[in-house]
Amino acid sequence: MFSTRRIRIFDTTLRDGEQAPGIDLTVEQKVRIARQLQRLGVDVIEAGFPASSEGEFIATKKILEEVGDSVEVTGLARANKNDIDKGIEAGLSSIHVFIATSDIHLKYKLKLTREQVLDRIYESVRYAKSHGLVVEYSPEDATRTDEDFLIQAVKTAVEAGADRVNIPDTVGTMYPFKFYDLIKKVVNATSGRIVSVHCHNDFGLATANSLAGVQAGARQVHVTVNGIGERAGNASLEEVVMALKKLMDYEVGVKTWLLYDTSRLVSELSGVPVPYFKAIVGENAFGHEAGIHVHGVIENPLTYEPMSPEEVGNFRRLALGKHSGIHGLRKILEEDGIHLDDEKLKAVLQEVKRMADTGKKITAEDAKRIASKYLNT
Numbered sequence: 001m002f003s004t005r006r007i008r009i010f011d012t013t014l015r016d017g018e019q020a021p022g023i024d025l026t027v028e029q030k031v032r033i034a035r036q037l038q039r040l041g042v043d044v045i046e047a048g049f050p051a052s053s054e055g056e057f058i059a060t061k062k063i064l065e066e067v068g069d070s071v072e073v074t075g076l077a078r079a080n081k082n083d084i085d086k087g088i089e090a091g092l093s094s095i096h097v098f099i100a101t102s103d104i105h106l107k108y109k110l111k112l113t114r115e116q117v118l119d120r121i122y123e124s125v126r127y128a129k130s131h132g133l134v135v136e137y138s139p140e141d142a143t144r145t146d147e148d149f150l151i152q153a154v155k156t157a158v159e160a161g162a163d164r165v166n167i168p169d170t171v172g173t174m175y176p177f178k179f180y181d182l183i184k185k186v187v188n189a190t191s192g193r194i195v196s197v198h199c200h201n202d203f204g205l206a207t208a209n210s211l212a213g214v215q216a217g218a219r220q221v222h223v224t225v226n227g228i229g230e231r232a233g234n235a236s237l238e239e240v241v242m243a244l245k246k247l248m249d250y251e252v253g254v255k256t257w258l259l260y261d262t263s264r265l266v267s268e269l270s271g272v273p274v275p276y277f278k279a280i281v282g283e284n285a286f287g288h289e290a291g292i293h294v295h296g297v298i299e300n301p302l303t304y305e306p307m308s309p310e311e312v313g314n315f316r317r318l319a320l321g322k323h324s325g326i327h328g329l330r331k332i333l334e335e336d337g338i339h340l341d342d343e344k345l346k347a348v349l350q351e352v353k354r355m356a357d358t359g360k361k362i363t364a365e366d367a368k369r370i371a372s373k374y375l376n377t
C-alpha cells in the first residue's frame with residue numbers, strides 16, 4: 001500500500017508523446033526508452049496504442065516482455081471490444097480505455113448521444129474487467145464536459161469496475177484554481193478509486209494544473225519526458241516530479257538523478273531537442289554568468305539554485321561574459337591552474353567584458369588566453 005503522500009507517475013511518452021507530428025519511434029527505440037523509464041522508477045508505462053498499427057502492437061508486446069515484471073505496462077484502447085482485444089492479444093494485464101464526454105466531441109466526432117456514451121463506458125470497462133484487466137478510464141475532453149455529465153460518466157466507469165479514473169485536460173484549457181475545484185468533485189464521486197490527471201500544455205499550464213490536481217486529491221499524474229506530446233505537449237515528467245518532491249513534499253518513486261540522462265535519450269531518439277531554458281533538464285537550468293549570482297553560487301549554490309544539479313543528473317555551468325565578476329573569473333581560471341592577484345584579475349576581467357561587449361561569446365579558453373598575458377608580468 002502506498003502512503004497518502006505517495007504520488008504515482010504514469011508515463012505516456014511512448015503513447016501521447018509519440019503521437020506528436022514528427023515523432024515515429026521504431027520498436028527497438030520504444031523498447032530502449034521503456035527500459036530507461038523502468039530504471040527511472042515510473043509506476044506505469046503506457047507503451048502505446050496496440051490497435052493502431054502492427055509496430056505498436058509488437059512494441060507493446062516487446063515492452064511487456066522486457067520490463068513487464070517490474071513495472072505496470074498499459075496500452076490505450078478506444079471504448080470498443082476490438083481495441084481492448086488487441087491489448088489482451090499483446091499480453092497486457094492493464095488497459096487504458098477512453099471515450100470523450102464533451103458535447104463538442106459527441107456531436108461532431110463520435111456522433112453519439114450522452115446515453116450512448118454512458119453505455120459505451122459501462123460496456124467497455126465491464127468487458128475489460130471481465131478479462132481480468134486493471135482498467136483506467138479517461139473521459140476524453142473532461143475539462144470541457146458538462147460537469148454533471150462528467151460526474152455521471154466517471155460514476156458509470158466506477159460502477160462497471162474501473163480501478164482508476166483519469167481526468168484529461170485534453171486541449172489544455174484549465175488553469176490551476178479551476179482544475180483544483182473540478183478534481184475535488186471527481187475525487188468525491190469516485191468511491192476511493194485512484195484519481196489521475198492528464199494535462200496538456202496549450203497555455204503553458206500543464207505542470208501547474210497537474211500540481212493543482214494533486215493538491216485536490218489526485219494520486220496519479222500522467223506525464224511525458226521533456227513534455228513531448230500533442231500540440232504544445234503534455235505535463236513534463238521532470239517538472240512534475242521535482243515540483244511534487246521539492247515544493248509540495250510528496251513522495252515519488254522516481255530516481256531523480258536519472259532525469260537528465262532520460263531526457264537526453266528521449267531527445268536523441270525522438271529527434272526533438274531539449275529547449276536551452278527547459279526547467280530541470282535544460283542546458284541552462286543550472287547555468288550562471290551574472291557576477292553576483294556566480295559569487296553567491298561559489299559560496300553556497302543554494303543562493304541561486306532551488307535544487308542541486310546532481311539531484312537531477314544535470315550539471316552546473318559557470319560562464320563568462322559582460323555580466324561576469326571577479327569571483328567567477330578567479331574560480332574559472334583557478335580550475336585551470338591559473339592563479340592571478342586581484343589587480344591582474346581585474347585587468348583580465350576588463351578585457352573579457354570589452355570582448356563580450358562586441359557580441360563575442362566568451363569561452364574559458366578565451367579567458368585563459370587573456371590571463372596568460374598577465375601570468376609572468
Ligand SMILES: CC(=O)SCCNC(=O)CCNC(=O)[C@H](O)C(C)(C)COP(=O)(O)OP(=O)(O)OC[C@H]1O[C@@H](n2cnc3c(N)ncnc32)[C@H](O)[C@@H]1OP(=O)(O)O
Nearest residue numbers: 016019049051052053078079080098099100109110140170
Ligand atoms: C486525446 C487522445 O490523445 S486520444 C488518442 C488519439 N490517438 C490516436 O489517434 C493514435 C492512433 N490512432 C490510429 O492509429 C487510428 O486513428 C485508429 C486505428 C485508432 C482508428 O483509425 P480509423 O479506423 O482509420 O479511424 P479514424 O482515426 O479516421 O477515426 C476514428 C474513429 O474512431 C472513433 N472513435 C474515436 N474515439 C473513440 C473512442 N474513444 N471510443 C470509440 N470510438 C472512438 C471515431 O468516432 C471514428 O469512428 P468512425 O470511423 O466510425 O467514424
Ligand SMILES: CC(C)C(=O)C(=O)O
Nearest residue numbers: 098138140141168170
Ligand atoms: C486519451 C486521453 C487520456 C488523452 O490523451 C487526452 O485526452 O489528452
